[in-house]
Amino acid sequence: MHELIAIYRQFQVSEKRALVLTTILWTLWSLLRIAIIALTVLLIREILIPGYRMTTIHYFWGALIGVFVLKGAVFSGANHIAHLAGFAMVGRLRQNFVDHLKALPLGFFTKERLGHIATIAHSDINRVQYAVSHLWTKLISDLLVSLLVAVALFILDWRLGLALISLLPAAFLFLWRAVSKGEAIQKQVRDHMSEMVSSFVEYTKGIPVLKTFSENPVISQKLWKQIAAFGRSSKRASVFTFKHIGGYLFFLELCFGVVVAAGAHLFLGNAIPLYVYAVFIMLGREFYKPFLSAEVYLFYYVVLKDSSRRIETVMQTPAIRAAANPLVPKNHDIHFDQVSFNYERNGFTMKDINFAAGEGTITALVGPSGSGKTTIANLLVRFWDVDNGAIKVGGIDIRDIEYDELLSRISIVM
Numbered sequence: 001m002h003e004l005i006a007i008y009r010q011f012q013v014s015e016k017r018a019l020v021l022t023t024i025l026w027t028l029w030s031l032l033r034i035a036i037i038a039l040t041v042l043l044i045r046e047i048l049i050p051g052y053r054m055t056t057i058h059y060f061w062g063a064l065i066g067v068f069v070l071k072g073a074v075f076s077g078a079n080h081i082a083h084l085a086g087f088a089m090v091g092r093l094r095q096n097f098v099d100h101l102k103a104l105p106l107g108f109f110t111k112e113r114l115g116h117i118a119t120i121a122h123s124d125i126n127r128v129q130y131a132v133s134h135l136w137t138k139l140i141s142d143l144l145v146s147l148l149v150a151v152a153l154f155i156l157d158w159r160l161g162l163a164l165i166s167l168l169p170a171a172f173l174f175l176w177r178a179v180s181k182g183e184a185i186q187k188q189v190r191d192h193m194s195e196m197v198s199s200f201v202e203y204t205k206g207i208p209v210l211k212t213f214s215e216n217p218v219i220s221q222k223l224w225k226q227i228a229a230f231g232r233s234s235k236r237a238s239v240f241t242f243k244h245i246g247g248y249l250f251f252l253e254l255c256f257g258v259v260v261a262a263g264a265h266l267f268l269g270n271a272i273p274l275y276v277y278a279v280f281i282m283l284g285r286e287f288y289k290p291f292l293s294a295e296v297y298l299f300y301y302v303v304l305k306d307s308s309r310r311i312e313t314v315m316q317t318p319a320i321r322a323a324a325n326p327l328v329p330k331n332h333d334i335h336f337d338q339v340s341f342n343y344e345r346n347g348f349t350m351k352d353i354n355f356a357a358g359e360g361t362i363t364a365l366v367g368p369s370g371s372g373k374t375t376i377a378n379l380l381v382r383f384w385d386v387d388n389g390a391i392k393v394g395g396i397d398i399r400d401i402e403y404d405e406l407l408s409r410i411s412i413v414m
Contacts, residue, residue, distance in 0.1 A: 025078035041282070045275075101314070163262040259280055264277070326401060330395075332393060
């Protein structure tokens, strides 16, 4: 739940107000739907009365048309406001994500492949937008309407009210099991999908090489293994959903059946009038609406939680340290001053590197593979920061130069 709270805190005050207004509009939309049912019942009852007056029928028709028009306007307004609030938040989230990616060291990208990052930047952030701007507001409004309907029905007849909720504990037990176990299964599906997308990106990027030289079967086998793994985890998730959500929905439908049977028993025993029985049948579905939609809400809750975790993992990765008081170099002389660096413990190590490359000159780094030529270039553009010593451009430590300013002064020719 803390992931959802963290997302909500990223909204600005105006966007929070927009979400509250959207929730109110969705609640009004649901109440207008109930009003249509009530007006229709009253209209039918009026028609069945002998000697009904056409003036009264016209009033009912006018009221129905007015409610339908208002319901359509409320629907359009709720969707419009929700989209604006969601797009504003997601645009800001995506911009922050891209800015943070630009500030990360290259070492991050050797671990988080392009396919994985693309999945987060597009799919995960879009899921956050849909869940926050649409599902949250709809869920809250459905629960509010369900509560109002339940109170009204209990006031109308407490016995049928108890029948209405008689099997909800059993249904919620299945739902709790689905929530507790579904997160791990959905996480596995998302991980396998991310790995599959990454392998596909790597494969398509290597197609020109594969066409030029003989194709290495290991590359294609890796891709097909990832596709098969994604297929297996998706199948497992579908079976799990059918088993647990199916049991949950079964008890909800059975609960409504209890209402129908109990209402028929009370009506035939002259314990309740026909209109009370009819009201429970028609409004009972409105009470169950948020519970019947629990499969959708649960799915997006699990997906949103997993997507939020992925986004937060990237956003919490330490970025390159920004210069406190950025300086601007007056020339482009490059100086490596007692530079030491290593990628990881017991890995490649550079120690006490000293050399200078003057502005307007050509300097070639020559050495065998693995001697550190690429590492020197990567350190110059701060894909990593040095462990000791300093790299200077124009006599200024590159850590004291604004990162965008530094990159604007460097060109790489492939």
